[in-house]
Amino acid sequence: MGYLVTGIHVIKPTDTHLYKVVPGKDLVTLMTCTPYGVNTERLIITGSRRSIPEPIPDLDHASGDGIMYAILVGLAVFLVGATATRIYHKKPRPIRHAMVCGQPPRFWQRRLRNALRQVRAAELTNR
Secondary structure: OEEEEEEEEEEOOOOOHHHOOOOOOOEEEEEEEEOOOOOOEEEEEEEEEEOOOOOOOOOOOOOOOOHHHHHHHHHHHHHHHHHHHHHHOOOOOOOOOOOEOOEOHHHHHHHHHHHHHHHHHHHHHHO
């Protein structure tokens, strides 16, 4: 069995005419305060009992509620956001102008000095 909504009303808190029992009818009345946070009026929803037209599916054959998809989407959004934040807030590396191909300048000074010595030695032998 289920309920079909037959009425939605917003009334003052002192108005009670919708709360009365109606003989011969199987009704349910839901009441809550409205507007949210102010609570100066009452929202009344009335429903009558009806049979459900389609049978409720068995739990083994019911479709999933999508909780796994929600978890996967949430995880993907988190990973994309974390990666974007990391890229955006990445500290710049210090610039090392004297570095050539990742080697310190003294390494290249020694190689240059040795190459010049070899050129001079070759010039002296060729004279």
